[in-house]
Amino acid sequence: MPTERPGVPRIVIAAMSVLVLVVTGFAWRSVDDLRSNIATAGRLGLGGGSDGAVDILMVGTDSRTDAHGNALTQSELDSLRAGDEVASNTDTIVLIRVPNDGSSATAISIPRDAYVEVPGIGKSKINAAYGATKENKRLELVEQGVADTDADSQSTEAGREALIESVADLTGVTVDHYAEVGLLGFVLLTDAVGGVNVCLNAPVDEPLSGANFPGGEQTLSGADALSFVRQRHDLPRGDLDRIVRQQVFMASLVRSVLSAKTLSNPSKLSQLSSAVQRSVVLDSDWDIIQFATRLQDLAGGKVKFETIPAVDINGVTDYGESIVEVDPDAVKTYVEGLLDGSADEQDSAPTTDAPTVDPSSVTVDVANDSGIDGLANGVAASLGSLGYTSGSVGNYEGSSVSTTTIQAADPDSDAARSVATALGGLEVASDDTLPRDTVRVVLASDYSGPGADGSTTSPTTSSPTTEETLASSAGESPAPPIDAGSAGPACVN
Structure with missing residues (x-):
């Protein structure tokens, strides 16, 4: 099947905040301090960049603990406006491809509802790979008499491995490094840069997410920023509008970190480093300092936000669950194509066969x-x-x-x-x-391109969306692609 390249990257901000720190060399302040205090995870079956790029899996979780397993304080939980539910969801799954020469970075979002093969589970939404595997393993270990603390640690490792394998099977790449960040990390990282500029087309007041903002340009920090990127109710296009918010927020955040006001400010760099130590988990084999130094000259315009191709974002299983249908062959072709020549050449020099059009x-x-x-x-x-x-x-x-x-x-x-x-x-x-x-x-009957899988889901007659559905209709247009070097902020719903 030919590859589709939807124009809206479905990037979720929590995990992508880690990328900002990676590409700016956040740890120059105190290398030894960072190395000794950052949380790590081992035995994840990772690769080594042998396919022409360093592939980093960024995962954002709904964890109510910090990176070291310490429970968040009640005031921190209240500031997250995330409710009391204890979860191990990975609603943020982003694969970062960095060519071995470090000249660019492409962040590829994998929709949380992408319906894929999960080892040990079978066909499932990809965001269940981590949580479902972890819980199954935890129950198995507890029944064997393993202490709760050890069972939690071992089952968390199993969940991470299942997610890494699921992403590798879908994209055809070997994941080289792993980074994980929770909700608290998003708040800490946003505060560290002094807030992020956003722009709304109209005022919003939505109590479920805590989003209550005037229209126009404004600077959001911490919990307000989290509410801004998490809101999906009461938006004209539901999750599509949330996706656009996340994209423009991320671009603005990258600009903030790359600005001289951040890079020349020892206090902000110190705050960034502290935020990473508290909220980020990295694989134990990753020399993050060496990697960050390699990328210290990476400009914002060289950080692109993309998404995997999707067959149907309004798919439904036989038992009525809302899913995003994907074609693994098309996904593999797309991901491999990011290294076929320069991604920048592909973006900046459209051919006559692929005209630039809104x-x-x-x-x-x-x-x-x-x-x-x-x-x-x-x-x-x-x-x-x-x-x-x-x-x-x-x-x-x-x-x-x-x-x-x-x-x-x-x-x-x-x-x-x-x-x-x-x-x-x-x-x-x-x-x-x-x-x-x-x-x-x-x-005609010879057609075999995108949408030729026999799906009967219509963008105008599909089943009513639920909270889990990636809401969309064919009459709704995505925002044009954005890179971190673009002027902004762009105004959004």
């Missing part, structure tokens, strides 16, 4: 003439995940076709060619009855 400005009708039930809905959902505006979706009313074709008033337009490229390089034909901002996809 997908939200293009309305796409999808007409099914294939005889395959649900094909039009699957293709429409795939295009919707890329940000194209949904037009009509149904059966083709014209003369029967034998070859899948893109139709447009101007077959040479950027809009037509962008849709053709997104669906695997289809032929484009002229149809002057179509509006200039509308493209029609006519599907």
Whole structure:
């Protein structure tokens, strides 16, 4: 299946905060102090950058303890506004690919609801790999008479290993290093840089997350910043708007850390180092100081935010659970492609086959003439995940076709060619009855591109979303890609 590259990186900020510290050489203040006090995890079955890049798995957890297993104080828990539920969820899963020459970094988000093979469990949401494996192992050890403390430590290790293996199986890369950060870490890291600038299109007041902010540009710190990136209720596009918030927040946070105000301020560097010691777990084989020094000249514009390709972000299992359907082959092709030449060349020099176009400005009708039930809905959902505006979706009313074709008033337009490229390089034909901002996809039985897996989930008729669902519809457009060197902050919902 051709690779899809959705325009909205689903980056969750807690784990990505670690990347900020890695790429700026946070530990120059006191190398020995950091090395001796940072929490580590061993025996995780990690690799060594032999595939052309150092691949770092960043994990954000809902842990109510610090990195050393110490319970957070009640005041700290209250400041997180995260409720009382004790969890081991890894709702943040980000793979960082850094070419061996250290010239750039690409952060690839894996949606928490991606439906994958988990060792020992089978098909499951990937965010259950850590928690479910940990709990199963813990119960097994307790039944064997192992002390609670030892059972928790050993089961945590098993959970981490299961997640690492799940990510490796999905992406085709060997994870070289592992970093984990909890909710407290996000607050501490944001406070360390003196807050982060954000901009809202309109005021928000949502009590479940604690988000209560005026519209316009503002600086958020600590718990307010956490509420900003965690809110999903009462947003026009639910989780899609939360994803965009997280992306622009991360870009702003990177800019703050890379600024002279932070790098030349011993007090802020000290606060960053203390935050890492309290909240970050790294694999025991990682010489983080050496790695950070290699990347000290990495500019914000060389830190890109991406996401794995998805077949259907509104998927549903046979038993009604909301999932994100992914094609492991497409994911592997995409991840491998990040090292085929320069990622910057791919981003900065679009070819004539892949024109630069705002997908939200293009309305796409999808007409099914294939005889395959649900094909039009699957293709429409795939295009919707890329940000194209949904037009009509149904059966083709014209003369029967034998070859899948893109139709447009101007077959040479950027809009037509962008849709053709997104669906695997289809032929484009002229149809002057179509509006200039509308493209029609006519599907024949030969179609095998994105959305051709037989999914019947329609972006306009899918089941009602739940709190676990990555809410989306084909009529909702993502924000354009953002890198950490962009001017900002961008205003968001």
